[in-house]
Amino acid sequence: MLETLPIYDSFLQRLDPRIKIISIFIFSILTAVSQKFNVLLLAFSISLAVFFTANIPIKEAIKRLIPVNTLVIFLWFFLPFTFKGNTVFTLFDLPVTLEGILLATMITVKSNVIMLMLIALTLSTPIVTIAHAMHEMKVPKKIVHLFFFTLRYIHVIHNEYIRLSNSMKIRSFKPKTNFHTYRTYAYMVGMLLIKSLERAQRVHNAMRCRGFNGNLYSLSNFSIQKTDKIVMAIMMILFLLLGIIEWTTIPLF
């Protein structure tokens, strides 16, 4: 489950990561707060266009859209029935309202549109590069460091977890609903923490020995190219358009 993300070579992949992060950030906020379907339609077109410049296999994207849609499907079981409004038809004696269906549809579109954009970012930019870009963008240094350490230790702890759970299996441990199972898991979590802590201290000491002074140096230098500027300009114009349609009455559509 914790394989490193595949990075697909594409137009999007070559863009400056800072531009991608800023664009996605603004785009997500605009889409999340939007209340109009025509704004969402434009947002959907933008995310689709960006997605296609990322050269990501459709299958991969669909796989990654599953987690979002589990909550969305869960909400579909409620919202059409519980939102007050005009009844369109009744299902099992429960009235289904038009407003409820519209709200559920809106949530579905928003979730998927924002996620599509996020998928385009994560599959075109290595996570480490995202962290370096955050550092360049003056995100507090402690957060960036924490991000790097966490990213690194996720893999360490996950491997350790696999090792421990294998050794539990060898000793014929079968998880059941009983106190013994929970205590075993608790000790396993405790052991995971202790083992990783010792390792972290060793690594930290080694880093200090090699002169780590709390500064991060990136091997890849970011530089804004002409293409980056053009993309940024196009994105800002599109976002402005989204904002205008959402908050003013100027009839653009």
Add this chain to the structure above:
Amino acid sequence: MHISEGVLSPAILIGGTVLTTAGVAIGLKKLDQDEIPLIGILSAAFFVASLIHVPVGPASVHLVLNGLLGLILGWKAFPAILVGLALQALLFQYGGITTLGVNTLNMALPAVICYYIFRQGLGKNAKRSVFALSAFFVGFLAVFFSGILVGFSLYFTGEAFLPAAKIVVLAHVPVMLIEGILTSACALFLRKVRPELLEGIYV
């Protein structure tokens, strides 16, 4: 449970982000540069724990461990959970960018509250039974309050979300019990094997 993108109303998203920013700022202020490896591990453990499924009857639930995190870290749980959730969004697309604030708040605030409520009972000289019971309630209540907060986030978005919110809170009940038992057993284990890990609460 993470709330995904596009569900909540702007007011909730903004409120969550503002409060989380405040919490993270407090956490960062208390956080020493040298502690970063330790916190990094705990937030990685928090991340990996969400991949561990334990059986409950015929179904299974995944661990949350926000109580354990709060118990060890106090306010520093805020940055730890923020980073853990950001990585979950980037790697697995759980949660998202705009909901990062709300989701962090829902998990970290209960952890901090439980830390302050049960700090006394978790001290160095506390009796074993008191310690075990306090740790149980930290795990139990951290998930309980998280469930309530998630429920309220949905409910304040619109009244139509009320039934869905109730189901979400109910779904947290079995998780609460298991988290309580696990946090208690794990804290006892840590107290026996590596007491310095818990020194945050001894101060």
